Amino acid sequence: xxxxxxxxxxxxxxxxxxxxxxxxxxxxxxxxxxxxxxxxxxxxxxxxxxxxxxxxxxxxxxxxxxxxxxxxxxxxxxxxxxxxxxxxxxxxxxxxxxxxxxxxxxxxxxxxxxxxxxxxxxxxxxxxxxxxxxxxxxxxxxxxxxxxxxxxxxxxxxxxxxxxxxxxxxxxxxxxxxxxxxxxxxxxxxxxxxxxxxxxxxxxxxxxxxxxxxxxxxxxxxxxxxxxxxxxxxxxxxxxxxxxxxxxxxxxxxxxxxxxxxxxxxxxxxxxxxxxxxxxxxxxxxxxxxxxxxxxxxxxxxxxxxxxxxxxxxxxxxxxxxxxxxxxxxxxxxxxxxxxxxxxxxxxxxxxxxxxxxxxxxxxxxxxxxxxxxxxxxxxxxxxxxxxxxxxxxxxxxxxxxxxxxxxxxxxxxxxxxxxxxxxxxxxxxxxxxxxxxxxxxxxxxxxxxxxxxxxxxxxxxxxxxxxx
Amino acid sequence: xxxxxxxxxxxxxxxxxxxxxxxxxxxxxxxxxxxxxxxxxxxxxxxxxxxxxxxxxxxxxxxxxxxxxxxxxxxxxxxxxxxxxxxxxxxxxxxxxxxxxxxxxxxxxxxxxxxxxxxxxxxxxxxxxxxxxxxxxxxxxxxxxxxxxxxxxxxxxxxxxxxxxxxxxxxxxxxxxxxxxxxxxxxxxxxxxxxxxxxxxxxxxxxxxxxxxxxxxxxxxxxxxxxxxxxxxxxxxxxxxxxxxxxxxxxxxxxxxxxxxxxxxxxxxxxxxxxxxxxxxxxxxxxxxxxxxxxxx
Numbered sequence: 001x002x003x004x005x006x007x008x009x010x011x012x013x014x015x016x017x018x019x020x021x022x023x024x025x026x027x028x029x030x031x032x033x034x035x036x037x038x039x040x041x042x043x044x045x046x047x048x049x050x051x052x053x054x055x056x057x058x059x060x061x062x063x064x065x066x067x068x069x070x071x072x073x074x075x076x077x078x079x080x081x082x083x084x085x086x087x088x089x090x091x092x093x094x095x096x097x098x099x100x101x102x103x104x105x106x107x108x109x110x111x112x113x114x115x116x117x118x119x120x121x122x123x124x125x126x127x128x129x130x131x132x133x134x135x136x137x138x139x140x141x142x143x144x145x146x147x148x149x150x151x152x153x154x155x156x157x158x159x160x161x162x163x164x165x166x167x168x169x170x171x172x173x174x175x176x177x178x179x180x181x182x183x184x185x186x187x188x189x190x191x192x193x194x195x196x197x198x199x200x201x202x203x204x205x206x207x208x209x210x211x212x213x214x215x216x217x218x219x220x221x222x223x224x225x226x227x228x229x230x231x232x233x234x235x236x237x238x239x240x241x242x243x244x245x246x247x248x249x250x251x252x253x254x255x256x257x258x259x260x261x262x263x264x265x266x267x268x269x270x271x272x273x274x275x276x277x278x279x280x281x282x283x284x285x286x287x288x289x290x291x292x293x294x295x296x297x298x299x300x301x302x303x304x305x306x307x308x309x310x311x312x313x314x315x316x317x318x319x320x321x322x323x324x325x326x327x328x329x330x331x332x333x334x335x336x337x338x339x340x341x342x343x344x345x346x347x348x349x350x351x352x353x354x355x356x357x358x359x360x361x362x363x364x365x366x367x368x369x370x371x372x373x374x375x376x377x378x379x380x381x382x383x384x385x386x387x388x389x390x391x392x393x394x395x396x397x398x399x400x401x402x403x404x405x406x407x408x409x410x411x412x413x414x415x416x417x418x419x420x421x422x423x424x425x426x427x428x429x430x431x432x433x434x435x436x437x438x439x440x441x442x443x444x445x446x447x448x449x450x451x452x453x454x455x456x457x458x459x460x461x462x463x464x465x466x467x468x469x
Numbered sequence: 470x471x472x473x474x475x476x477x478x479x480x481x482x483x484x485x486x487x488x489x490x491x492x493x494x495x496x497x498x499x500x501x502x503x504x505x506x507x508x509x510x511x512x513x514x515x516x517x518x519x520x521x522x523x524x525x526x527x528x529x530x531x532x533x534x535x536x537x538x539x540x541x542x543x544x545x546x547x548x549x550x551x552x553x554x555x556x557x558x559x560x561x562x563x564x565x566x567x568x569x570x571x572x573x574x575x576x577x578x579x580x581x582x583x584x585x586x587x588x589x590x591x592x593x594x595x596x597x598x599x600x601x602x603x604x605x606x607x608x609x610x611x612x613x614x615x616x617x618x619x620x621x622x623x624x625x626x627x628x629x630x631x632x633x634x635x636x637x638x639x640x641x642x643x644x645x646x647x648x649x650x651x652x653x654x655x656x657x658x659x660x661x662x663x664x665x666x667x668x669x670x671x672x673x674x675x676x677x678x679x680x681x682x683x684x685x686x687x688x689x690x691x692x693x694x695x696x697x698x699x700x701x702x703x704x705x706x707x708x709x710x711x712x713x714x715x716x717x718x719x720x721x722x723x724x725x726x727x728x729x730x731x732x733x734x735x736x737x738x739x740x741x742x743x744x745x746x747x748x749x750x751x752x753x754x755x756x757x758x759x760x761x762x763x764x765x766x
């Protein structure tokens with residue numbers, strides 16, 4: 001049977017096995033994922049890492065105590081340069097750190113001969129992203145550093161949406177496209193504002209408020225905020241000033257900023273004229289002269305002169321209200337100042353007014369420091385502050401409290417109360433409640449204040465079906 | 470199929486006898502026995518198929534197909550995935566007579582086909598676990614079968630799992646479960662595990678009409694048994710033990726031969742490589758014993 005078959009080709013008959021040795025079991029000695037002990041001198045920093053090197057000596061102290069708990073990672077320079085040839089001048093060693101530059105510096109600080117590092121040649125394509133994510137995860141990146149990272153990714157061709165998706169969950173939670181966008185826009189801020197942000201003098205939210213202002217206004221805004229004004233208030237003041245400048249370029253009555261020259265003559269007579277107008281029931285018809293452009297500006301919503309808002313189109317309409325709101329707030333501010341200027345706290349006839357204002361203030365939640373700041377501005381500008389040496393609002397009110405001048409104390413308390421009510425009214429975005437209405441009534445009664453904008457009249461319930469009451 | 474002896478189609482079924490060389494014991498001469506017995510039957514005129522179900526591809530190699538030769542070919546894993554039919558996968562068995570991979574480097578063994586394996590067969594259990602339908606891969610091959618093979622020789626890996634189960638459940642009492650073990654105390658001890666596994670398969674398929682579910686341990690091969698010159702005490706004791714425990718199902722002994730180890734080196738089944746060696750002679754005796762005598766041409 002088997003005899004009919006051809007002879008097999010045999011190998012087992014040779015005394016020595018006829019095999020060629022395997023070329024090499026492991027040709028690529030180091031593979032991605034291997035942990036290597038590297039000489040720190042053979043590593044160079046990641047050109048994409050924009051994180052400031054802070055706290056290296058502290059980290060070194062920790063490492064010398066507990067050891068290096070987490071290995072760093074690196075990419076071979078030749079692999080790196082194939083993908084990022086533009087960084088050639090920054091690659092100074094055979095290996096590029098993918099992440100762990102702090103640890104590397106700390107190890108150098110300690111003088112260790114080797115540092116354990118994971119080879120990650122396979123991740124070279126994602127190096128930029130990994131650097132960013134690693135830094136974001138560690139949650140010590142300042143907003144501007146973060147912004148620079150995002151900007152770099154933008155330049156690499158990623159969209160805001162892609163950046164948000166890829167960076168994904170950061171240490172602070174999910175990242176939205178909007179956050180990325182807002183961060184990148186921080187880089188457009190005036191250098192001084194950026195510096196303040198970098199120095200920690202300014203919060204991110206405060207810096208974001210400055211974004212819609214032009215560069216000169218940003219500086220004013222910054223000085224206001226650094227001077228102790230609340231960011232929202234400072235922002236409102238700048239915007240109100242802008243408005244005023246646009247609406248009535250000839251008019252000096254820049255009441256809201258507190259920067260108006262003292263002894264302002266226009267502020268006084270104007271509302272008086274309106275008081276008269278109200279009494280005749282012809283307020284809109286009677287307003288003329290300086291008031292006319294303002295009224296006109298209000299009616300067609302002069303906000304269009306400002307850069308378009310970065311908001312959804314739906315909010316355009318409320319923005320017209322915003323502009324009215326700011327106009328009204330500026331006018332009320334002037335009225336408040338006038339009231340502070342004219343009220344005689346020692347006159348028993350005014351006690352009911354003062355008590356009423358203070359009652360309303362104490363019963364409502366308030367921003368005391370902001371109110372004090374505003375009250376201080378009024379008192380100083382109307383030359384009724386009484387004490388000379390006070391440098392800022394809180395020092396001033398401390399001094400008032402310790403002084404024995406009861407009339408001054410009463411005036412200061414009154415001004416604070418009035419300011420609190422005014423701030424609340426100015427900040428109110430929903431329909432007014434009785435608190436806001438009460439505040440305006442006080443102004444109408446005691447400071448000859450006349451609501452000029454249609455919006456404010458509506459809030460007060462003065463406008464019904466196209467006419468004044 | 471005319472002229473085919475009815476004994477190869479028990480109970481009137483349409484598929485051949487199934488001989489499963491199975492035991493959870495590595496190096497227990499499963500592949501040597503599968504290839505030798507299938508080749509002897511083939512050379513005596515009985516058509517059969519060797520299924521290589523082991524990811525080490527040993528029987529594929531011995532029957533003429535190493536990794537290089539199998540490049541681009543369908544394998545037993547395709548059968549499990551249902552992406553190929555038996556006739557598409559089965560290759561004519563051959564052995565090496567020259568260098569290289571051209572047709573003239575091989576001589577074909579008549580009447581024998583091999584279903585080659587692939588390294589990916591290591592994941593066969595997982596593939597079946599992923600999709601319960603794949604448990605029926607072997608049943609589907611059997612039900613669709615129309616050829617005139619006499620025996621399906623199944624070469625299993627040294628493990629019990631879903632893939633061996635999917636074959637064993639299709640076996641009836643007329644089919645053979647043939648543990649091929651060396652005369653070695655370790656191998657003999659592991660037969661008990663096989664008996665339990667078969668019991669489990671029978672238990673699970675009790676009262677099922679669609680599958681036979683009766684794999685039966687009806688023959689046992691004892692290889693490497695002592696000879697006049699091979700007198701290792703452990704082999705002698707193991708043979709005695711096997712005789713005592715499983716005497717009723719033991720096939721004629723396959724005596725020890727150092728030559729038996731050469732089939733992998735020479736990529737050739739033992740009865741072709743060394744037809745006159747002890748094991749070749751003994752395997753022929755076994756096949757004669759099992760009724761596979763030379764067929765008249």
